[in-house]
Amino acid sequence: MDDDNIFKALADPTRRLLLDLLFQRDGRTLKELQAGVAMTRFGVMKHLKVLEDAGLVVTRRSGREKLHFLNAVPIRTIHDRWINKYREREVSALLALKTKLERKD
Amino acid sequence: MTDKGATIQIYRIVIKATAQAIWGAITNPEWTERYAYGGRALYDLKVDGRFSYKASAEMKSFGLPDEIIVGKVIESDPPRKLVQTWHPLFDAGTTAEAHTRLTYEITENQGGVCTVTITHDVAGAPKVAGMVAGGGDPVKGGGGWPWVLSDLKSLLETGTRM
Numbered sequence: 373m374d375d376d377n378i379f380k381a382l383a384d385p386t387r388r389l390l391l392d393l394l395f396q397r398d399g400r401t402l403k404e405l406q407a408g409v410a411m412t413r414f415g416v417m418k419h420l421k422v423l424e425d426a427g428l429v430v431t432r433r434s435g436r437e438k439l440h441f442l443n444a445v446p447i448r449t450i451h452d453r454w455i456n457k458y459r460e461r462e463v464s465a466l467l468a469l470k471t472k473l474e475r476k477d
Numbered sequence: 478m479t480d481k482g483a484t485i486q487i488y489r490i491v492i493k494a495t496a497q498a499i500w501g502a503i504t505n506p507e508w509t510e511r512y513a514y515g516g517r518a519l520y521d522l523k524v525d526g527r528f529s530y531k532a533s534a535e536m537k538s539f540g541l542p543d544e545i546i547v548g549k550v551i552e553s554d555p556p557r558k559l560v561q562t563w564h565p566l567f568d569a570g571t572t573a574e575a576h577t578r579l580t581y582e583i584t585e586n587q588g589g590v591c592t593v594t595i596t597h598d599v600a601g602a603p604k605v606a607g608m609v610a611g612g613g614d615p616v617k618g619g620g621g622w623p624w625v626l627s628d629l630k631s632l633l634e635t636g637t638r639m
Contacts, residue, residue: 399485430487430594441487444611448623449490449630 375453378446381426386411387419391428394442401437484600486610488622493590494633496583500556502629503581506531512632513625514618516545526550528561542566548576558582563597565605567618575601593629595622 381387386409393408394400406416420440423429430443492499502508506517510533517531530546537543545566552560563579565571578598585591599606613619620628632638 397483398487399483427489427491430489432485432487432596441485443487443489444623445488445490445626448611448627452627452631 375450377426378428378450381422381428384419384422386415387423390416390419390423391442394429394440398441399432399439401439405440484598484606486597486599486606486622488595488597488626490593490626490630491586491590492593492630492633495589496556496585496591498633499583499591499593499629500559502633503559504555512628512638513620520550520553522550522553522555522559524550524552526553528563548579551578556583565608567608570604571602571608574603574605577602577605593626595626597622 389409390405393405402413402416402420405420406413409416411419420429424431427446428443430441432439432441494502502512504518504520504522506519509516509518509530514536515533516536517533519527519529519531521527526549528546528548528550529544532541532543532545536545547564547566548562550559550561552558559581561579562576564576577600580594580596580598582594582596583591584594597609599609608619609621611619611621611623613621615624628638
């Protein structure tokens with residue numbers, strides 16, 4: 373579950389789509405997820421494996437079925453580590469720009 | 478189509494700490510007041526034992542009741558597994574909903590790290606389901622389990638909060 377794996381997993385549009393599908397309705401089987409993306413069963417399995425290795429998807433057995441669950445925690449830790457920190461700076465830069473532009477009027 | 482998984486939410490994080498330390502951080506009020514919303518978790522760790530999460534002074538100043546979450550212990554296997562009911566009394570909406578079922582699992586991996594998995598069955602409690610999923614502003618109580626676990630990791634690994 374290190375940052376590299378998470379960013380790599382999120383870098384692919386099909387994998388982001390799979391996460392969005394689980395966000396809409398969690399706990400889906402491979403078959404259900406395959407129906408939502410235009411891809412072979414093997415292709416979807418490969419993407420799910422990358423997501424699972426990154427900790428973004430957790431699987432559980434339910435009888436004979438394997439259910440896939442979205443794990444939003446790594447996204448939260450990425451947010452806390454990488455996004456929160458820079459957002460403040462961005463906001464203050466925009467405020468400085470605004471002040472500068474308005475002064476010219 | 479199966480809907481078996483539809484009421485279950487799963488949250489997982491890896492923390493560099495012993496299982497015992499993580500267990501303590503979940504069940505000991507001296508620890509629970511140091512992260513997330515900073516309330517005091519009180520557990521009677523036996524089957525049918527009572528659980529309550531007591532509001533901090535700050536939470537009470539926002540008009541929250543003294544006990545903001547109540548429940549009952551279903552299974553206690555320290556420091557590996559804790560199963561309990563979990564019923565938040567944040568407002569009339571969550572109070573009216575069904576009691577949810579919460580499972581903590583702590584597994585030790587190589588290299589002194591543990592995997593902590595929260596499985597929250599929120600059947601019959603859509604308002605609670607929306608809250609614990611997070612996505613809101615933690616300051617307004619919208620952080621959910623992702624924020625709570627992220628903060629717990631930060632506290633146990635660095636000794637300070639995020």
